[in-house]
Amino acid sequence: MYVALVVYASLYPFAHWRDQGLAPWSFLWAPVPRYWSGVDVAINVIGYLPLGALVVLLVLRSAGSVSPVGRAVLCASLLSLLMEGLQSYLPQRVASREDWLLNTAGAALGGLLALALERAGALRWWDVLQRRWLVPQSRGVLVLLVSWPAALLFPAAVPFGVGHVWSRVGDAAQAALETLLPATEPWLARSAPLSPLGPTSEAMCVALGLLVPCLLGFCVVRSARHRVLLLLLVAALGFAATGLSAALSWGPTHTWAWLDVTTRVGAALALLTGVALTRVSWRVSASLALLALGLQMGLLNQAPASPYFAQTLQAWEQGRFIRFHGIAQWLGWVWPYAAMGVALAHIARRDRDT
Numbered sequence: 001m002y003v004a005l006v007v008y009a010s011l012y013p014f015a016h017w018r019d020q021g022l023a024p025w026s027f028l029w030a031p032v033p034r035y036w037s038g039v040d041v042a043i044n045v046i047g048y049l050p051l052g053a054l055v056v057l058l059v060l061r062s063a064g065s066v067s068p069v070g071r072a073v074l075c076a077s078l079l080s081l082l083m084e085g086l087q088s089y090l091p092q093r094v095a096s097r098e099d100w101l102l103n104t105a106g107a108a109l110g111g112l113l114a115l116a117l118e119r120a121g122a123l124r125w126w127d128v129l130q131r132r133w134l135v136p137q138s139r140g141v142l143v144l145l146v147s148w149p150a151a152l153l154f155p156a157a158v159p160f161g162v163g164h165v166w167s168r169v170g171d172a173a174q175a176a177l178e179t180l181l182p183a184t185e186p187w188l189a190r191s192a193p194l195s196p197l198g199p200t201s202e203a204m205c206v207a208l209g210l211l212v213p214c215l216l217g218f219c220v221v222r223s224a225r226h227r228v229l230l231l232l233l234v235a236a237l238g239f240a241a242t243g244l245s246a247a248l249s250w251g252p253t254h255t256w257a258w259l260d261v262t263t264r265v266g267a268a269l270a271l272l273t274g275v276a277l278t279r280v281s282w283r284v285s286a287s288l289a290l291l292a293l294g295l296q297m298g299l300l301n302q303a304p305a306s307p308y309f310a311q312t313l314q315a316w317e318q319g320r321f322i323r324f325h326g327i328a329q330w331l332g333w334v335w336p337y338a339a340m341g342v343a344l345a346h347i348a349r350r351d352r353d354t
Helices: 002-011 038-062 068-087 097-119 122-133 139-152 166-180 182-187 199-218 224-250 261-276 282-300 307-318 322-348
Strands: none
Touching (some): 002 038, 002 068, 038 068, 097 122, 139 199, 139 322, 199 282, 199 322, 282 322
16 A cells, blocks of 8 residues: 555656656766755655565565565665656656665664664554553554645645545536536536635634544544544654644745644643543544534635645646645545544444444
8 A cells, every 4th residue: 555655656647648858867976956845855855764674574474584675675676766766757846866865764764663673662662551441442543544644745725624625526526417418508606715714614614623623533543542542642653743734835934834823722622622521432422523523524625725825736736745745645535534434334233342
């Protein structure tokens, strides 16, 4: 799955493929670029770091400890070399020798970290912790909790407001219908202009957006004490991811510009409600998560995007974040609906190890 994400990020937006008169390996002998930024270095290293770690874990579990880091570096280097070569056929992407070397270095770093953690017993410690904290049916929720901060990296119209997609889907469907059936255009109803959210509705969206992952976590975490710790961890990750998104979009000086009075009120309401719900049953937690998701989607998708939000989207679509635009966008769109499916699955379960 992570290789698929790497391919998606490397070849996005998958448009306008053509031969640009360059050999796919010519980037290996290209001059050193004059312009380079720390963000480019960090993205190329961090992007391949999990891949190196995952390959090392795979080798350790399947083939023993025979050169796990070497195998990880070889696999990641060949994948990166292939991706850079294919980028030679995409006008919006630039193949780079430096990207290939940084990707390889990131995989090596990730492999070394995974090997060090395994030798230190961290993986065994995680297995013990998982048995103490979590119920056996926890994989779906864990995937959602891990991917939630990544979904928040894509600029949102409201803090923690993932899933703002209904207006885009409606516009795309209407455009497709007009293209396929031009004669129906005069009869197609145009949607009325959307009204901005008021302070109360916006605070409610913030509260629900922060509360939903906590409620999902309550479905699989055993004790109330551990649920409180999960609540604090989810809040910390949510604030960090949203702050990082703001820093990447508007600059480091605006990292906390989104944390206005309305957002603070909504976040405080989510934390107080989460603490009050730490002792409810797993089925009630799943039901409340499903209800909260429905309410948030209803409120959030009735609001238009602000001009600042539209400008931020344009920067992500056309700027240096193009390689993460597609992945982060799809995560932000799909996450709440995947969460609905997981919540329904937990509600429907009849057998449960408590």
